[in-house]
Each structure stands twice: as C-alpha cells, then as structure tokens.
Amino acid sequence: MMKDIQNQPDFRNIPIDKVGIKGLKYPVVVRDKLNGSQSTVAEINMYVDLPHQCKGTHMSRFVELLHTVVKTLVSLETLTSILEDMKASLGAKSAHIEIFFPYFIEKTSPCTQSKGLMDYNCTIIGSSNGRKKADIVLKVAVPVTSVCPCSKEISEYGAHNQRGEVLVAARFHKFIWIEDIVNLVERAASSDIYSVLKRADEKYVTEKAYDNPKFVEDIVRDVAKALIADSNITWFSVSAENFESIHNHSAYASIEHSRD
Numbered sequence: 001m002m003k004d005i006q007n008q009p010d011f012r013n014i015p016i017d018k019v020g021i022k023g024l025k026y027p028v029v030v031r032d033k034l035n036g037s038q039s040t041v042a043e044i045n046m047y048v049d050l051p052h053q054c055k056g057t058h059m060s061r062f063v064e065l066l067h068t069v070v071k072t073l074v075s076l077e078t079l080t081s082i083l084e085d086m087k088a089s090l091g092a093k094s095a096h097i098e099i100f101f102p103y104f105i106e107k108t109s110p111c112t113q114s115k116g117l118m119d120y121n122c123t124i125i126g127s128s129n130g131r132k133k134a135d136i137v138l139k140v141a142v143p144v145t146s147v148c149p150c151s152k153e154i155s156e157y158g159a160h161n162q163r164g165e166v167l168v169a170a171r172f173h174k175f176i177w178i179e180d181i182v183n184l185v186e187r188a189a190s191s192d193i194y195s196v197l198k199r200a201d202e203k204y205v206t207e208k209a210y211d212n213p214k215f216v217e218d219i220v221r222d223v224a225k226a227l228i229a230d231s232n233i234t235w236f237s238v239s240a241e242n243f244e245s246i247h248n249h250s251a252y253a254s255i256e257h258s259r260d
C-alpha cells in the first residue's frame with residue numbers, strides 16, 4: 001500500500017497561504033462578443049490555503065477539477081463553482097485561480113478595410129475565501145499608439161511618438177466583454193494599432209495620431225472617465241505605459257477607482 005505523504009501531519013505550526021499548481025497550459029473556451037465563443041490556450045495557476053497541521057495539498061486534484069470544467073471554464077458561474085469545488089475537494093478555506101490567455105479580435109483597417117487579427121493579453125483572477133461571493137477580476141492589456149503633445153507643440157515639425165500599453169483591471173456586476181474594454185481604451189489613445197495596414201491605412205493612422213496627441217495622463221483620465229460612466233463596473237484600475245521613443249525609460253500613469 002503506497003503511503004500518502006501529503007496526508008501526514010506537520011508539527012511546525014505554520015499555515016500556508018497559497019499552495020497548488022502554476023503554469024499549467026490548457027486549451028480554454030472564452031466568451032466572444034461576435035462569435036459566441038473563442039478557443040485559445042491559457043496558462044493557469046490554481047492555489048488553496050493549507051492549514052498548519054497538514055503536510056501537503058493534493059496537487060493532482062487541481063487538474064482533475066479543471067479538466068471537468070475546461071470547456072465552460074471562463075464564465076462567472078463556472079469560475080465561482082470551480083473555486084468552491086477546490087475548497088471542498090482540498091479541505092481549504094480559500095481558493096484562487098489565475099487564467100492568462102491571448103484573446104483575438106478581428107480588426108478592419110480604416111481605409112482599405114483589410115482584415116487581420118489583433119491579440120490582446122487577458123487575465124482572469126478568481127478568488128474565494130468563503131465569506132462572500134467569489135471575487136472575479138478581468139484584466140486586459142491593450143497596445144496603443146501615443147503622440148506626445150509637448151513634443152508636437154514645441155517642434156517645428158514632427159512629434160515623438162511610440163507604442164504604449166494600457167492595462168485595465170475591472171470588477172463588475174455582470175461579466176464584461178473584452179471587446180468593449182478594448183474599444184474604450186483604443187478610443188482614448190492617439191491611435192489604435194492594427195495587424196494589417198496598407199499604405200493608405202498607414203497614412204490615415206499616422207495623421208490621425210498626430211492630430212490626437214496624448215500624454216499618459218490624458219489616456220488614463222479618458223479611460224477612467226468612460227469606466228466611471230459604466231455602472232456595471234464596481235472597481236477598476238487603469239495604467240498607461242508609453243515606451244518612450246526618446247528615452248530609455250517609459251512614461252507611466254495609473255488611476256484606481258472604487259464605486260463604494
């Protein structure tokens with residue numbers, strides 16, 4: 001009979017906050033506003049707490065549980081139930097799941113209507129400690145173009161411009177579409193970016209960005225204004241990082257806002 005080491009007692013009297021599996025790659029299905037659902041590949045972390053008297057958690061059970069829900073994993077209902085199942089199956093008080101995945105949106109270029117897929121790095125973080133309903137946070141990283149207002153104002157010609165990344169994290173009443181967060185952020189930048197741009201498109205986005213200079217402060221304020229206007233959002237943080245083309249460092253700004 002094989003000894004169950006994980007089930008042995010521990011006498012150091014030190015509980016563990018999070019123990020489990022990290023970096024498990026698994027195919028997942030996420031909700032897609034246009035097509036209903038989208039299959040992608042996620043990297044998943046799953047943790048529970050471990051009481052001081054237990055030697056080890058039962059790691060095989062995390063993947064067993066995941067495997068039973070992977071087809072419908074990324075929905076509020078499924079996330080809530082897997083967190084509950086993790087606590088029940090592993091005798092834990094708290095459970096955490098982090099799902100990192102690229103989400104693809106088909107974009108049409110502004111002049112020639114050329115189509116291509118843009119990828120957006122998303123994260124869903126779920127945690128439950130039994131006191132209240134599961135806490136779910138959606139994070140979306142949106143790459144954008146920014147043109148510097150100061151550089152444009154003081155230069156005889158041109159203005160330094162660069163790619164930037166806007167990161168929005170949000171809590172909500174009802175699940176929010178990734179597409180809506182992306183659109184809202186892209187409207188706040190000097191210009192959004194595309195995978196396919198023909199010359200006519202390139203001219204358009206170059207001139208559009210130049211006509212719409214934005215500091216990192218402008219971007220985070222415009223995104224925050226739009227998120228505050230959405231009553232479904234109960235909490236958010238937004239940060240903008242411009243990978244400055246004239247410095248070897250970034251410009252950065254962030255805002256956190258809670259409705260209650």
Ligand SMILES: Nc1nc2c(ncn2[C@@H]2O[C@H](COP(=O)(O)OP(=O)(O)OP(=O)(O)O)[C@@H](O)[C@H]2O)c(=O)[nH]1
Nearest residue numbers: 004005006007019020055056057058059060061062
């Ligand atoms: N707790 C713990 N488990 C580990 C560690 N390293 C490997 N393992 C896992 O231990 C697992 C096997 O233990 P359990 O999950 O309890 O397997 P089991 O006892 O056959 O299954 P159950 O009857 O469900 O407990 C393997 O999947 C290993 O990946 C570690 O550092 N800590």
